[in-house]
Amino acid sequence: MPDQMQRIVLASRPEAQASEDNFRLEVAGLPQPGKGEVIVKVHYMSLDPYMRGRMNAGKSYAAPVEIGETMTAGGVGEVIASNSPDFVPGDFALGMFGWASHACIRASEIRKLDPQMAPLTTALGVLGMPGFTAWHGLQAYGRPKAGETLVVAAATGPVGSMVGQLAKQAGLRVVGIAGGEDKCKLAVEAFGFDSCLDHRALGSAEALSAALAAACPDGIDIYYENVGGKVLEAVLPLMNSFGRIPVCGMIAWYNSAETELTAPAIWRSVLTKFLSVNGFIIFNHYDRYPEFLQQVAPKIASGEIKYLEDIAEGLENAPKTFLSMMQGGNTGKQIVKLV
């Protein structure tokens, strides 16, 4: 077992836009596992938009990463040393290993994976946190009904592509929004969206709203919110009475809060359209995870639900890959391969 590991820590907090300067790669000692602990060699780590929130100081739903602390991340890895009866070296596991080559972690905090059941990377995407977020938010707060219309942005991302496919299978009209022609084509051809609009070509909220109105002739019943910003501004005027908005993210407003949308305009839409808006974070809902796996895993295996991964290589490339993802530079679930 090595006695050193590599990790990426938060070097400084972003002023507005995050940059590579906010991260630092360093070498740290790797301890022997204490009682009940294991050492995991990380094979794949997940990059997700929520991490941007952890880089800020101040109260959020989770404590911020402190300066000098390892950046938070879920990962998949191999147990290489164990001081727990539940794991032996060679086992694979899912856990919050951070942006790091190795982790020393309590066995009770990780979950064993069977690499024969599904590719290891799916535990980070379609069968992991993003896929589960999509499924739970849609079921619990979207309450989809056949014949309705759903809109979701980041349509080829791990949340958007799952939301779209689940809604389509439930009999809804599904309209995506994505950045660039290629992603829009992918949303329609690979994930079965009825239509997908390119928010880069549609520069203003007005232009996007006009295109959405054409793509949603019966209005919008469910807006699955993961971006905020211009998309929210374009969608609100098109929401139908009794519409639902599950809110799992607002990536457009993580770096900046510039917008023409006002607080009274949001509140007026909520009131006059009788909207149901529900914020959630999937970490509060893991009691439903077995139900999710039972429903969705067979559809992954059969190909009924498709997924797409974007795999970068090398821990040292994690910061720039993360920053690129925050600008939509990825196509599909962003993962970093470490070995």
Place this chain on the structure above:
Amino acid sequence: MPDQMQRIVLASRPEAQASEDNFRLEVAGLPQPGKGEVIVKVHYMSLDPYMRGRMNAGKSYAAPVEIGETMTAGGVGEVIASNSPDFVPGDFALGMFGWASHACIRASEIRKLDPQMAPLTTALGVLGMPGFTAWHGLQAYGRPKAGETLVVAAATGPVGSMVGQLAKQAGLRVVGIAGGEDKCKLAVEAFGFDSCLDHRALGSAEALSAALAAACPDGIDIYYENVGGKVLEAVLPLMNSFGRIPVCGMIAWYNSAETELTAPAIWRSVLTKFLSVNGFIIFNHYDRYPEFLQQVAPKIASGEIKYLEDIAEGLENAPKTFLSMMQGGNTGKQIVKLV
């Protein structure tokens, strides 16, 4: 039967703040009732904040009042002529009679009242639309649990006072907000609020938020929203995780949309506190009205639930009474007595 009636029409649309110039009192002919219709002499008419919204052009949850049209209002009156088998002269009824001395209306659109069961005016307030709004919003979207903390503004108004009393009876800590010392005293002494804050004395959102924080040591679980503006801005930072916000009005933003609260700040609260925000208008929920009456009417009769009415006199005084009410000039449910 008279052949003329008095009515108040919308003379012009407000630019921002509504004024008496926006209304005109006029005399109009009173027709004979057609088949299935009745003529009602209005005894009491209701003034409610939602009417401000109807004065604006543009899409809302209800069509606007057109220029020259009679202003909308619920009222209680006596049938003085009937061309319907369901009503005879002398019957009392509740209906949307408008700002008018008389109404010619379809019998199917009004509801008979028994003046022996409860004072006629209660059909406009505590047992009518505002009371029902309070009850439904609290039950359906507030989902109160004993031990939680609820905040509601306009605490001595017909919605706020009912919300506060129902929540108190359900075992919650109930904190009101009202305009002026007298109303705050009333909220505590007459309606049983645990505490009530004077938003006039607490000029800024920051000051109001600090006072709320002291009055709500365990945070806020339910914010029953009927005002928006400064109160919403003060409340949002204090909302607990999994908090609920039923939204039935936003009187502070009907005349003006000036605020320091931003759209991203609302969305961030929704996301990071896992809030459930539900807009509603009670007109969509009259299927639950019998259930409301069954639960609440006995508590009115027994005095377990208290109510307060503010009765102005004379149709000609309706505009200035309405404008005063929009500034909090009333104490209790605002009604205009016509005869």
